[in-house]
Amino acid sequence: MIRFYKKILTKLKTYQYRHLNVRLIIFITALSILGFNVVSSAIDNDPSYVQKQLIGIVGGSLVMLIVMFIDYRFVLKFAWLIYIFNVFMLLAVRFLGEEHKGAARWIKVAGIQIQPSELSKIFIILFFAYLFNKYNKDKLNNFKMLSFTIITFAVPLLLIYKQPDLSTSVAIVLVFAAMIYIAGLSYKIIFSVLALMIPTAIVLVYLIMQPDQKILEEYQYNRLVGFYDEDNEQAQRISYQQDNAVLAIGSGGLWGKGLGNDSPNSVKNGNLIPEPQTDFIFAVVGEELGFAGTASIIILLALVTFECVYVGAHAADMAGKIICSGMAMIIAVQTFINIAVVTKMMPNTGLTLPFVSYGLSSLLSLYLGMGFVLNVGLQRRKLQ
DSSP states (O other): OHHHHHHHHHHHHHSOGGGOOHHHHHHHHHHHHHHHHHHHHHTTTOHHHHHHHHHHHHHHHHHHHHHTTSOHHHHGGGHHHHHHHHHHHHHHHHHHOEEETTEEEEEEETTEEEOHHHHHHHHHHHHHHHHHHHSOHHHHTSHHHHHHHHHHHHHHHHHHHTTTOHHHHHHHHHHHHHHHHHTTOOHHHHHHHHHHHHHHHHHHHHHHTSTTOOSSOHHHHHHHHHHHOOSSHHHHHHTHHHHHHHHHHHHTTTTOSOTTOOOTTOTTTTTOSSSTTTTTHHHHHHHHHHHHHHHHHHHHHHHHHHHHHHHHHTOSSHHHHHHHHHHHHHHHHHHHHHHHHHTTSSOOOOOOOTTTSOOHHHHHHHHHHHHHHHHHHHTOOOOO
16 A cells, blocks of 8 residues: 555656646636536526536536546556446446436436436547557558447447437537547548548438438427528427527627626526526526627637647647547537527537536536646656
8 A cells, every 4th residue: 555655656746747737727717617607697596506516616626636636648548448437328328317308318326417428528538549549540540440440439429329419429529530630540531531421411411301301300300490491480499599599699798787687688587598507508698798708708718728739739648639639629619519509500409518508417527528638738748
């Protein structure tokens, strides 16, 4: 036991504490505080929601600080166990998950409801950080290795898609694409895939548009139709939430109506946006904090993304680079999709706004991932 503690102390002494990314911690803290206040306003300070959000922020911050001191290379030694555990959790959702609004994405562990697909994003990043670090780009571009990589990625992806959770599936695909590109995927393969994907996408879109299509779930199909077809009553019902979200953002003006305001003209106070504390939290920000609030959140999320990229650029190895690029993509993709949906730039789909939306699983997974990014920064590449 004494020898174990000595190894830990020895490892902690090797960290380059002067490279601790304090900026990243400050940006995350600012987003969390801002998000907590907006969520509290969105649910009218409901004690149950406020308590869970506070637990997510405080617990997540502790997780981040602890993970920050755990060598990511040590964690990656258990990459296969992480992968198996991830698949096990997703299978548990498949067979034991609790259904909510037509989707089974949650399971209860020790009385706490969690969403494994949120944690799965981090587990996938860690597993492929290990895999891409172990096999260099020459081996990665081998047909056998590339096939193995796609299969191992397809298993958790399919389980998430079948929940059904199309939005998270799309986000994970984009994150995976960024990671495999960073790992050194050949441009010949990239252009070949793109050449194949374009006609495939055209055929897929055509098939989806057929009334008797079986590719998408009914609610997914209705959301897609409702986005571009505004000439029927069904489409109007589908786009109801997005229309009100745009109205809320526009009514906020420069400085907004104020957090927790009791204005009778408030879209939020009129309950015109169902569950505004989650996927449509950006609408509440726009209405109550105005352009200043929305711009602040966008800038902070952009800065978090940049810091992840910066840390990755100075990582000591490919594994560290993959972890940082994966987390950067999670923040960037979720931010873009969430805001695009709320502002009606794309069809309605459910993705949280990082560090701002309500959600225990989302917060804990993001803090966990950022802990690994900070650890990568403490072991950055030494200049020759």
